[in-house]
Amino acid sequence: MGLECPKAVVLVSGGLDSATTMAFAQSQGFLCYALSIDYGQRHISELLFAKALCARLKSVEHKVIKIDLTQLGGSSLTDLSQKIPTGEAIGIPSTYVPARNTIMLSVALGWAEVLRARDVFIGANAVDYSGYPDCRPEYIKAYENLANLATKSGVEGSAFRIHAPLVDLKKSEIIKLGHKLGVDFSQTVSCYQAEPSGAACGACDSCRIRKEGFSVAGVEDPTVYI
Amino acid sequence: MGLECPKAVVLVSGGLDSATTMAFAQSQGFLCYALSIDYGQRHISELLFAKALCARLKSVEHKVIKIDLTQLGGSSLTDLSQKIPTGEAIGIPSTYVPARNTIMLSVALGWAEVLRARDVFIGANAVDYSGYPDCRPEYIKAYENLANLATKSGVEGSAFRIHAPLVDLKKSEIIKLGHKLGVDFSQTVSCYQAEPSGAACGACDSCRIRKEGFSVAGVEDPTVYI
Numbered sequence: 001m002g003l004e005c006p007k008a009v010v011l012v013s014g015g016l017d018s019a020t021t022m023a024f025a026q027s028q029g030f031l032c033y034a035l036s037i038d039y040g041q042r043h044i045s046e047l048l049f050a051k052a053l054c055a056r057l058k059s060v061e062h063k064v065i066k067i068d069l070t071q072l073g074g075s076s077l078t079d080l081s082q083k084i085p086t087g088e089a090i091g092i093p094s095t096y097v098p099a100r101n102t103i104m105l106s107v108a109l110g111w112a113e114v115l116r117a118r119d120v121f122i123g124a125n126a127v128d129y130s131g132y133p134d135c136r137p138e139y140i141k142a143y144e145n146l147a148n149l150a151t152k153s154g155v156e157g158s159a160f161r162i163h164a165p166l167v168d169l170k171k172s173e174i175i176k177l178g179h180k181l182g183v184d185f186s187q188t189v190s191c192y193q194a195e196p197s198g199a200a201c202g203a204c205d206s207c208r209i210r211k212e213g214f215s216v217a218g219v220e221d222p223t224v225y226i
Numbered sequence: 227m228g229l230e231c232p233k234a235v236v237l238v239s240g241g242l243d244s245a246t247t248m249a250f251a252q253s254q255g256f257l258c259y260a261l262s263i264d265y266g267q268r269h270i271s272e273l274l275f276a277k278a279l280c281a282r283l284k285s286v287e288h289k290v291i292k293i294d295l296t297q298l299g300g301s302s303l304t305d306l307s308q309k310i311p312t313g314e315a316i317g318i319p320s321t322y323v324p325a326r327n328t329i330m331l332s333v334a335l336g337w338a339e340v341l342r343a344r345d346v347f348i349g350a351n352a353v354d355y356s357g358y359p360d361c362r363p364e365y366i367k368a369y370e371n372l373a374n375l376a377t378k379s380g381v382e383g384s385a386f387r388i389h390a391p392l393v394d395l396k397k398s399e400i401i402k403l404g405h406k407l408g409v410d411f412s413q414t415v416s417c418y419q420a421e422p423s424g425a426a427c428g429a430c431d432s433c434r435i436r437k438e439g440f441s442v443a444g445v446e447d448p449t450v451y452i
Contacts, residue, residue, distance in 0.1 A: 067293045067333070074340030092378045099336030102376045106332045107293070110325030114300030139375045146372050149365045150328045152318045 005031045007117035009108045014049030016188045017123035020178035025121045034059040040070035043194045086203040101134035124164045128171035140164045171213030186222035199226045231257045233343035235334045240275030242414045243349035246404035251347045260285040266296035269420045312429040327360035350390045354397035366390045397439030412448035
């Protein structure tokens with residue numbers, strides 16, 4: 001890629017969605033600056049997979065910013081005394097982390113402004129997902145609006161774009177897209193309580209959605225289960 | 227205050243504006259949960275003054291969340307190799323920290339959701355200020371809109387309110403309001419490069435605005451200068 005490629009900040013978690021999002025951003029000609037947030041998630045193997053992903057896809061840089069959300073509590077994903085629910089949830093499940101995407105996008109926005117990048121990518125998805133409010137298209141739109149009021153670059157007229165290329169796709173469609181882009185799904189982890197090796201429980205919401213996605217897409221599922 | 231008082235998360239920095247904001251929130255009957263962000267600001271005495279403020283005003287709780295924004299750079303407030311500008315700035319000055327208020331409000335929003343509080347207070351001000359984009363009323367409004375799309379509580383119909391009670395006030399009016407509410411200004415620090423004791427440089431933008439505010443308000447200025 002040449003020097004004229006635009007820069008983008010890409011939020012990466014080490015999961016299937018963010019791996020596909022980063023591969024997609026690259027396919028669109030963006031130079032990717034990857035950002036992971038270490039917020040105290042119990043599936044810390046995510047961050048190891050994020051690091052390996054950035055090395056494989058050759059991101060220009062990969063920053064990990066620590067924000068201890070366990071201090072706030074309120075989620076089974078950050079509170080080890082709570083159990084991760086299995087089976088289909090009614091309403092928004094306990095794995096929801098209050099304001100997580102808003103916090104992550106805000107750090108991404110800050111970095112984008114420093115880099116003079118106008119594009120931020122997030123792998124949010126509102127079809128086959130856990131029902132989190134901060135994954136919906138109307139949320140992404142509202143964030144983009146905020147970003148342009150919040151920043152020096154926005155005020156000076158260089159508009160920010162928040163890209164959520166997966167937001168309207170089914171899990172099976174995301175898997176097909178990632179497959180086409182050459183994403184190595186064996187090196188992604190989606191499970192809410194994955195082992196340090198990345199081995200998945202196979203029972204949580206995230207595992208259930210992922211497993212079904214591979215089956216519907218007709219793509220071989222390389223996930224290692226416990 | 228009784229058990230029925232509503233809860234509010236209040237962002238406190240240890241400065242004059244956030245001290246007045248917290249005193250104002252209390253005067254409106256809110257139980258205050260104070261939140262400070264340790265983002266790597268060079269004027270770390272802020273956080274000591276914030277702690278003392280919360281003790282004096284008897285906040286229900288005071289959390290300090292660490293987010294290392296020095297990793298992102300781009301501001302003379304977090305980059306010790308840059309000099310703090312003095313005198314009147316043209317445009318948005320180098321003390322602007324990219325996306326700072328957006329990041330701080332996002333953590334406040336997360337905590338508010340956990341507490342089942344619907345109110346968040348921030349001491350942003352768009353009159354006598356440094357021209358930061360994320361201090362303007364239209365920014366606050368856009369954040370409130372986002373907050374209601376971002377959260378479980380918002381989706382379930384219990385609307386969030388982002389209060390910026392100082393947003394339209396002149397510095398002298400803020401000082402008069404704080405004075406009326408009994409704020410001890412000698413225990414607040416505004417200087418961008420305050421000494422650990424809180425002693426102010428008297429030359430930076432923040433010192434200049436504060437000094438003039440006291441003079442116009444006709445309130446005795448208790449600030450200790452270096």
